[in-house]
Amino acid sequence: MLKKRITLKDIARETGVHVSTVSRALDPVERKNITEEVANRIQAAANTLGYRPNRIAAGLRTNRTMTVGVMIPDITNVIFPPILRGIECVLEPFGYASIIVNTDSDAEREERLIDVLRDRGVDGIIHAAVLRSDPAIAKAAQDGLPVVTLNRKVDGSPIPSVVNDEDSGICQMLRHLRSLGHTRIAHIAGPQDLSTGQLRLTAFRRAAEDMNINVADDLIAVAARFDEAEGARCLATLLTTGRPFTAVLCANDRLALGAIEAMRERNIACPEQISVTGFNDMPFLNLIQPKLTTIRIQQFGAGKAAANILLRLLNSDDKAMIPVATVLPVELIVRDSTARTANGA
Amino acid sequence: MLKKRITLKDIARETGVHVSTVSRALDPVERKNITEEVANRIQAAANTLGYRPNRIAAGLRTNRTMTVGVMIPDITNVIFPPILRGIECVLEPFGYASIIVNTDSDAEREERLIDVLRDRGVDGIIHAAVLRSDPAIAKAAQDGLPVVTLNRKVDGSPIPSVVNDEDSGICQMLRHLRSLGHTRIAHIAGPQDLSTGQLRLTAFRRAAEDMNINVADDLIAVAARFDEAEGARCLATLLTTGRPFTAVLCANDRLALGAIEAMRERNIACPEQISVTGFNDMPFLNLIQPKLTTIRIQQFGAGKAAANILLRLLNSDDKAMIPVATVLPVELIVRDSTARTANGA
DNA sequence: TTGAAAGCGCTAACAT
DNA sequence: ATGTTAGCGCTTTCAA
Numbered sequence: 204m205l206k207k208r209i210t211l212k213d214i215a216r217e218t219g220v221h222v223s224t225v226s227r228a229l230d231p232v233e234r235k236n237i238t239e240e241v242a243n244r245i246q247a248a249a250n251t252l253g254y255r256p257n258r259i260a261a262g263l264r265t266n267r268t269m270t271v272g273v274m275i276p277d278i279t280n281v282i283f284p285p286i287l288r289g290i291e292c293v294l295e296p297f298g299y300a301s302i303i304v305n306t307d308s309d310a311e312r313e314e315r316l317i318d319v320l321r322d323r324g325v326d327g328i329i330h331a332a333v334l335r336s337d338p339a340i341a342k343a344a345q346d347g348l349p350v351v352t353l354n355r356k357v358d359g360s361p362i363p364s365v366v367n368d369e370d371s372g373i374c375q376m377l378r379h380l381r382s383l384g385h386t387r388i389a390h391i392a393g394p395q396d397l398s399t400g401q402l403r404l405t406a407f408r409r410a411a412e413d414m415n416i417n418v419a420d421d422l423i424a425v426a427a428r429f430d431e432a433e434g435a436r437c438l439a440t441l442l443t444t445g446r447p448f449t450a451v452l453c454a455n456d457r458l459a460l461g462a463i464e465a466m467r468e469r470n471i472a473c474p475e476q477i478s479v480t481g482f483n484d485m486p487f488l489n490l491i492q493p494k495l496t497t498i499r500i501q502q503f504g505a506g507k508a509a510a511n512i513l514l515r516l517l518n519s520d521d522k523a524m525i526p527v528a529t530v531l532p533v534e535l536i537v538r539d540s541t542a543r544t545a546n547g548a
Numbered sequence: 549m550l551k552k553r554i555t556l557k558d559i560a561r562e563t564g565v566h567v568s569t570v571s572r573a574l575d576p577v578e579r580k581n582i583t584e585e586v587a588n589r590i591q592a593a594a595n596t597l598g599y600r601p602n603r604i605a606a607g608l609r610t611n612r613t614m615t616v617g618v619m620i621p622d623i624t625n626v627i628f629p630p631i632l633r634g635i636e637c638v639l640e641p642f643g644y645a646s647i648i649v650n651t652d653s654d655a656e657r658e659e660r661l662i663d664v665l666r667d668r669g670v671d672g673i674i675h676a677a678v679l680r681s682d683p684a685i686a687k688a689a690q691d692g693l694p695v696v697t698l699n700r701k702v703d704g705s706p707i708p709s710v711v712n713d714e715d716s717g718i719c720q721m722l723r724h725l726r727s728l729g730h731t732r733i734a735h736i737a738g739p740q741d742l743s744t745g746q747l748r749l750t751a752f753r754r755a756a757e758d759m760n761i762n763v764a765d766d767l768i769a770v771a772a773r774f775d776e777a778e779g780a781r782c783l784a785t786l787l788t789t790g791r792p793f794t795a796v797l798c799a800n801d802r803l804a805l806g807a808i809e810a811m812r813e814r815n816i817a818c819p820e821q822i823s824v825t826g827f828n829d830m831p832f833l834n835l836i837q838p839k840l841t842t843i844r845i846q847q848f849g850a851g852k853a854a855a856n857i858l859l860r861l862l863n864s865d866d867k868a869m870i871p872v873a874t875v876l877p878v879e880l881i882v883r884d885s886t887a888r889t890a891n892g893a
Numbered sequence: 894t895t896g897a898a899a900g901c902g903c904t905a906a907c908a909t
Numbered sequence: 910a911t912g913t914t915a916g917c918g919c920t921t922t923c924a925a
Contacts, residue, residue: 205611205692210918221896226920233920238894259613259669260918262604263901266550270647270668279629279831287623291650300647300664302615305636319645323615324604347550486624490836555902566912571904578904583910605902608917 209254217248225249229256262324271513272320272328273303274313280457281486282502283331286353289506290329297514299326306332308428314339321348327513329353335398349516353509354500355398356528363516365509365529369399372498372533373406376452376480379496379535381414384544385450385478389422391437391462393429393454400429403454403482421446426458434461442469449477449544456481456488459495463540474542484536494538501531554599562593570594574601607669616858617665617673618648619658625802626831627847628676631698634851635674642859644671651677653773659684666693672858674698680743694861698854699845700743701873708861710854710874714744717843717878718751721797721825724841724880726759729889730795730823734767736782736807738774738799745774748799748827766791771803779806787814794822794889801826801833804840808885819887829881839883846876 211229215222220241227233228245237245248254262268273290275283287303294301302320306313313332317339320328327349330340335358344350344362356364380388390407393400404423411418421444424437434457441451453459459481463473473479473493481488484499501508508529515525556574560567565586572578573590582590593599607613618635620628632648639646647665651658658677662684665673672694675685680703689695689707701709725733735752738745749768756763766789769782779802786796798804804826808818818824818838826833829844846853853874860870 208918212918222918223897223920224895226918227895230920236894241894255663255667257669257918258667259604259607260901261920263602263608263903264918264920266901268604278623278632281626281629281832284624284626284629288650300649300668302645303648304645305633318600322600322603323645324602487626487832487836491832492837553902557902567902568904568913569911571902572911575904581910586910602902605917606904608919609902609904611917 208257209249209252210257211254213252214245214248214254217252218245220245229254266324267326268324269298269300270323270325271299271301272317272323272325273301274306274316274320274328274330274332275303276308276332277305278303282483285486285502286331286506289503289508290510291506292503293507293510293514301329308332310334310337310339313337317343327351327517329509329513331355331509333357333398334396335401336396349513351509351512351516353505358398361527363512363525363527363529365505365512365531366398367500367505368530368533369402370406370410372482372500372535373403373452374410375533375535376482376496376498377407377410377414377416379537380450380452380478380480380541381416383450383478383541386416387422387446387448387450388416388418389424389441389448389451390418391434391441391451391453391458392423392425393458394427395425397429400426400454407452419446422448426454429455430457431461431464434458435465436461438462438465450479450541451477452480454482456483456485456495456497459497459540460491463493463495474540475545478541480541489538493540496538496541497536499534499536501533505531553602554594554597555602556599558597559590559593559599562597563590565590574599611669612671613669614643614645615668615670616644616646617662617668617670618646619651619661619665619673619675619677620648621653621677622650623648627828630831630847631676631851634848634853635855636851637848638852638855638859646674653677655679655682655684658682662688672696672862674854674858676700676854678702678743679741680746681741694858696854696857696861698850703743706872708857708870708872708874710850710857710876711743712845712850713875713878714747715751715754717827717845717880718748718797719755720878720880721827721841721843722752722755722759722761724882725795725797725823725825725886726761728795728823728886731761732767732791732793732795733761733763734769734786734793734796735763736779736786736796736798736803737768737770738803739772740770742774745771745799752797764791767793771799774800775802776806776809779803780810781806783807783810795824795886796822797825799827801828801830801840801842804842804885805836808838808840819885820890823886825886834883838885841883841886842881844879844881846878850876 211222211225214225228237228242304316331353333352333355352364392404395401424440426433459479481495481497484497556567556570559570573582573587649661676698678697678700682702697709737749740746769785771778826840826842829842
């Protein structure tokens with residue numbers, strides 16, 4: 204049987220004061236309104252009895268659970284653990300714990316999980332699995348629940364977001380490829396229902412135009428998911444259309460990994476025949492051959508940034524001053540999957 | 549401002565019955581004691597009003613939060629995400645959510661986090677970061693809090709554990725090395741304050757003896773942590789002692805990866821000059837060169853198993869019938885980091 | 894400065 | 910079958 208917990212009432216009985224006095228003595232803010240000596244006596248009793256505040260009870264009363272929900276697509280995707288550590292790193296010192304849930308990129312499941320989190324009375328949600336059109340989280344935010352989206356954003360929504368500079372990333376990458384002599388460049392785009400997929404594709408088109416690189420429609424393949432299988436499928440599609448290319452810029456690392464795998468199966472050498480690039484710089488990438496040229500996004504940093512925004516939302520420090528969008532800088536990481544074109548082909 | 553939530557009281561007012569009747573009608577178990585028609589009316593009202601149960605309030609009353617704590621060393625260690633999915637996979641269908649915390653292998657932090665979890669009224673804890681001697685969690689278990697340890701166990705403790713068959717794993721690996729002609733085999737052992745480190749070292753010594761392999765003390769290096777840096781350090785130590793070896797069996801994959809890296813720096817080829825083996829078969833291992841020969845443990849499966857034990861603990865189904873130790877089978881995975889010895893050296 | 898009392902939303906024992 | 914009542918442990922207004 205679970206040993207009975209020490210409550211304020213126990214301390215009150217022990218010290219001969221009223222439970223509300225105990226509550227005050229143990230509250231760092233209220234403590235100043237209590238006689239020094241009494242407060243000390245209460246504190247001492249609390250310590251010896253091994254008192255631990257019951258946050259459930261406090262939460263019921265104050266309507267704050269000091270718990271936040273964190274939604275991600277899938278924790279086994281290595282990009283997310285560092286993000287979670289970033290979140291924890293800022294939230295924990297303030298006494299917050301987080302409940303992490305995996306949506307598996309399933310909108311129905313996501314909606315259910317939002318309810319799960321709300322039922323548990325989370326004070327706010329950090330959402331790293333949001334869709335461009337996401338009525339479920341929009342409704343939650345509408346109801347007044349503090350929400351921050353991470354890595355992704357909801358189209359035309361007032362929900363604050365922390366994202367990476369997709370535009371600059373794609374632009375830097377395209378410039379890098381062109382500097383190696385590539386002019387026939389394909390793009391494996393991400394899912395278009397995600398802001399990342401859509402923004403990177405748009406950025407690709409715009410940057411290509413700026414650089415006078417002609418991008419035929421059949422040099423663009425759109426992945427249904429950000430995974431290796433889709434990367435492989437898209438590369439196959441690009442090859443079968445027949446239009447030649449010497450480089451393929453992928454919307455993220457996993458697509459790139461899948462593309463390279465598909466090339467390997469067809470005895471197409473990377474980077475000798477086709478250069479391939481990624482996006483994210485996920486952990487372990489530098490250990491996998493060929494080492495992928497990619498855009499490094501801030502993982503830990505993005506988690507911290509989102510948590511900081513949420514913190515401000517929670518303490519509603521003049522809402523109007525909270526940025527609705529925070530864009531984090533990215534960095535080009537050149538490795539071995541990109542090379543100079545043999546000829547101008 | 550947070551929109552006011554619909555409560556039982558609201559539904560009671562709406563339907564003209566007492567709040568306790570509403571509570572019963574909405575409880576799948578109690579519902580049968582309510583007139584069909586009334587129950588339906590209540591259910592309908594709950595739906596239209598968008599009622600969501602307040603688990604905080606229920607938890608305060610029932611002393612069950614339907615929340616469990618999960619303690620791991622560090623979520624960025626790729627071995628843990630699959631374990632977490634395994635846990636989620638069995639707990640979620642029963643309505644449990646989990647709060648995941650990272651101990652960073654710091655005993656003090658671990659103790660604090662146990663308090664954090666208890667303050668939040670978790671119904672139980674799955675502990676994958678436990679030390680062989682771990683007074684903090686022992687005390688929690690003593691107090692009646694359901695606890696299961698995962699991957700690791702506490703020495704001589706009644707706390708149920710789910711672990712891998714370390715003994716068989718080490719034995720299979722040693723047999724594999726010997727079958728390749730290796731007789732001078734070193735061991736990079738894990739931290740001895742962890743059951744995994746200790747059991748694997750013990751297993752190594754015993755298995756070597758059984759196979760008449762002589763293991764001098766200076767062929768054993770003990771790592772302070774299960775990480776790459778320690779693997780590298782230990783390999784350097786082994787090399788400097790001067791006693792020759794043709795293979796090194798490492799207590800886990802990260803130590804092995806570190807050892808291989810240290811060899812690379814010294815231009816020692818793996819597996820041509822020295823074979824190296826790991827343990828765990830962590831994700832991505834098959835993408836890293838040289839592909840590591842290792843022992844595959846069940847990651848997802850271990851999470852599921854631990855969650856199942858916890859579930860039984862929570863429902864105290866004849867405690868005496870709950871296994872105090874569950875040992876999961878392991879599997880030898882032969883890849884490219886082990887090779888036949890050139891001569892009998 | 895301290896005590897009394899109410900109540901957060903829910904469940905459950907008891908009464909009808 | 911339903912209503913009444915009490916109370917989980919805490920915070921917070923109001924009174925003294």
